[in-house]
Amino acid sequence: MTQIQIIQIGMGGVGRTLVQQILAQRAPLAARYGFVLDYLALLDQSGALHTGQALTTETVRAAVAAKQDGHKLVSLTNGHAVADWRALLPSTPCIIVDVTAADGMEHGLLEALTAGQRLVLANKRPLTATLATFIDLTAHGKTRYEATVGAGLPIISTLQNLLDSGDALLQIEASMSGTLAYLCSALEQQQPLSTAVQTARSRGWTEPDPRDDLSGADVARKALILARTAGLPWDMNAVPGEPWFPPELATISVEDFMQRLSDLDARFAHEVAQARAQNMAVRYVATITPAGASVALKHLPADHPLATLRGTDNLFALTTTRYETQPLVVRGPGAGVDVTAAGVLGDIVATAREMQTVP
C-alpha cells in the first residue's frame, strides 16, 4: 500500500469538509487504487497540527470539531505555532493543498514545487498573481486547480482536454458567480437589489462584505485563470470586472454600504425593465476570446443558455473550432463547501494516482 502524505493549509468551510470527505473515502480509495491518504499536517492562521508522522484519524477528527467550534489549531494537543509552513515539508514528495483565500501563498508554493512536491489549489490568488508565477506554478503539470473556477464542476480539465487534443478556443461565455446569478434571478422577480443582497447575505451566499462579490473581482479572477489556462498571456488588467456599485460606496463601512444599497435599487430595476421590454434577461457574464475579455452585466436573448440559468447555478459555454456551431456546456452548482471540497478531492486523487507511477 502506497502512503500519500498531505499537508493541508486552511481549515475553513471548504477545508473542514475536505478533511471529512478524505476520511470517508480513505478505505474505498485504498481498495480501488492501492494508496492511503494520510495527513502530515493541518494548518490554519494560528499554526499547525503536526507530529512529524501521519496524524491519527482521531486527531484529525478532533481538529475538525475544534475548528467548527471556533478554536485555533495552535490551542490543540500537538498544535504548534509555525513561522513558516515550509519548515514542515518532508524530504519525500507529498501533496500541498491550499484551501485558504490568502494572498502571498505563491512564494511558498513555488518553493515546494521546486523541491518536488505536488500542489492542489482551491485558492485563486496564487494563480492570479503575475503571469510568470502562473506559468511557474502550472507549466510542469504538477499543480491542479479545478476548484478555483467551477468548485466541483469540471471546467479546467475540460478546457485542458480540448486544447491538448488539438482544439482551439474561440470563446468562453460564463456565469461564474453563484451569488451574482442569484441576484440576477431575484432582480428578474422584481425584488429590489438591496433586498436581494440582504437575503443572500443572511443565507451565507455572499462574502461577509458583499462588495467582495459585487465588485466583480472574484469573477474577474476566475476569468483570468481560464484565460491563462487557455494560454492567453494576460494580467488582471486584461479582465476588468464591472462593479455593481459606484466608487463612493467602495470605501465606507459594511454597515453603511448595506444602508446605502437602496440608493441603487431604482437603477437596477430600470436595467431589468429595459431588458424585459426587449424580451431579454440580465446576467453578469464573463466573456473570454483570444482578442480580449469582458466581465459585466449584459442583456441576453431569452433563449441564450445563460438566460435559462436559475438560482445560484454556474454555466460555462465553450465555443471552440470543434464545438463551433453548438458550444460545449458545463452547468451546475458552482459554489458551496461540499461540491468545492469534492473538486479538491478529485484533484488530490488524480495527483496521488500519478505519484504512484511517477513519484
Ligand SMILES: NC(=O)c1ccc[n+]([C@@H]2O[C@H](COP(=O)([O-])OP(=O)(O)OC[C@H]3O[C@@H](n4cnc5c(N)ncnc54)[C@H](OP(=O)(O)O)[C@@H]3O)[C@@H](O)[C@H]2O)c1
Ligand atoms: N466556499 C465556496 O463555495 C468556494 C467555492 C470555490 C472556491 N472556494 C475557495 O476555497 C478557498 C477556501 O474557502 P473557504 O470558504 O473555506 O474559506 P474560509 O472559510 O475563509 O477559510 C479559510 C481558511 O484558511 C485559513 N488561512 C487563511 N490564511 C492562512 C494562512 N496564511 N496560513 C494558514 N491558513 C490560513 C483560515 O484560518 P483560520 O481558521 O485561522 O482563520 C481558514 O481556516 C477560498 O480560496 C475560496 O475562494 C470556495
